[in-house]
Amino acid sequence: MSHAPSARSPHDARPIQPSSLSSVNKVRRLIAVARTRKRALVLTHDNPDPDAVASACGLAWLLRECAGVKAQAAYGGIIGRAENKAMLKVLHLPIEPVARVRGKHDLLCLVDTQPEVGNYSAPVEHPERRPLQVAIDHHPARPASALCAYHDVGGPTGATSTLIAQYLRAAGLVPGPQLATALFYGIKSDTRDLGREVDRSDLESYAWLFPLYDKTALSHIEHPSVPAPYFAAYHRAYERARLHGGGSAVVVDMGEVYVPEIVPEVAEKLVSLDGLRWSIAAGAYRDELYFSLRLNDKRFNAGKLVRQVCAPFGGSAGGHGAMAGARIPLRGRMAEPMAQLLFAAFLRAFHLEPGPGAPLVP
Numbered sequence: 001m002s003h004a005p006s007a008r009s010p011h012d013a014r015p016i017q018p019s020s021l022s023s024v025n026k027v028r029r030l031i032a033v034a035r036t037r038k039r040a041l042v043l044t045h046d047n048p049d050p051d052a053v054a055s056a057c058g059l060a061w062l063l064r065e066c067a068g069v070k071a072q073a074a075y076g077g078i079i080g081r082a083e084n085k086a087m088l089k090v091l092h093l094p095i096e097p098v099a100r101v102r103g104k105h106d107l108l109c110l111v112d113t114q115p116e117v118g119n120y121s122a123p124v125e126h127p128e129r130r131p132l133q134v135a136i137d138h139h140p141a142r143p144a145s146a147l148c149a150y151h152d153v154g155g156p157t158g159a160t161s162t163l164i165a166q167y168l169r170a171a172g173l174v175p176g177p178q179l180a181t182a183l184f185y186g187i188k189s190d191t192r193d194l195g196r197e198v199d200r201s202d203l204e205s206y207a208w209l210f211p212l213y214d215k216t217a218l219s220h221i222e223h224p225s226v227p228a229p230y231f232a233a234y235h236r237a238y239e240r241a242r243l244h245g246g247g248s249a250v251v252v253d254m255g256e257v258y259v260p261e262i263v264p265e266v267a268e269k270l271v272s273l274d275g276l277r278w279s280i281a282a283g284a285y286r287d288e289l290y291f292s293l294r295l296n297d298k299r300f301n302a303g304k305l306v307r308q309v310c311a312p313f314g315g316s317a318g319g320h321g322a323m324a325g326a327r328i329p330l331r332g333r334m335a336e337p338m339a340q341l342l343f344a345a346f347l348r349a350f351h352l353e354p355g356p357g358a359p360l361v362p
């Protein structure tokens with residue numbers, strides 16, 4: 001499913017509608033499911049991005065306020081990207097690593113991913129990852145999400161934060177500056193400043209949050225200081241990047257990376273090259289190979305491609321129209337040959353000759 005941005009132009013001048021009735025119905029159904037429980041845990045996908053972090057904090061708050069349950073937000077993996085770290089620090093967001101979560105929960109919720117994708121970690125007391133009963137995600141719907149007691153997945157929305165903002169609004173809740181800033185940044189970063197895969201609902205939530213968010217805090221988050229390995233990672237990425245298909249594609253094996261989030265960031269940077277149709281970056285982190293695909297070509301769907309290409313390699317894959325990623329467990333195998341196999345598979349999928357390519361930086 002592709003979310004063509006042309007259908008909903010940010011320059012669309014139609015007036016912004018009040019919160020739709022369907023949001024009111026949705027939040028009612030969600031609360032009905034949660035109200036019968038005592039202790040909820042809201043999980044993001046591993047190595048969460050701002051959209052996932054904001055959504056988890058927003059949903060936990062909604063559940064506490066409206067369903068009268070204890071609710072905690074948690075994430076697996078790490079938060080390594082400088083902006084994302086700054087977001088947690090500047091906004092003091094109530095979210096913790098899932099490894100620190102103790103005790104039994106009678107409701108597990110997932111945001112910004114779905115049960116079937118498998119790219120999330122549950123706490124030690126829930127090795128079966130049950131009872132997983134709520135899934136809220138803007139990525140394309142997976143069939144197994146229908147098994148959740150409450151699921152709001154798929155659809156044209158560009159960010160999960162948009163959905164959570166709609167729920168808050170429909171429930172009559174107004175987030176404080178910290179949560180508002182998180183949700184605002186979630187929408188802004190997932191839609192690349194409302195320029196990609198953006199839906200009318202994103203514009204509405206963005207406009208609703210605009211007067212509520214802390215402008216100074218967001219400026220600090222978007223312009224963080226970065227550690228020295230950040231520059232080393234970029235330097236190595238530029239040095240190792242290879243052009244294919246007469247400059248229409250670029251692939252780069254970044255080697256060992258200091259944080260997994262640098263992989264999508266580099267793929268994103270490289271796709272801005274003049275005349276480029278797609279970019280792939282790969283990097284190894286803690287015995288897993290991370291890689292990210294970015295597309296400028298609307299004839300392809302990044303999420304579908306990544307799932308197809310990665311299926312034989314195992315691991316988990318997710319994504320949508322223009323952006324997708326996956327991580328593959330290495331289990332002691334070498335990262336470099338694995339990355340080369342993946343690159344060859346992608347080149348074939350894009351009907352390009354496999355081969356060494358030409359250096360991006362001659």
Ligand SMILES: [Mn+2]
Nearest residue numbers: 051112160190
């Ligand atoms: Mn998202």
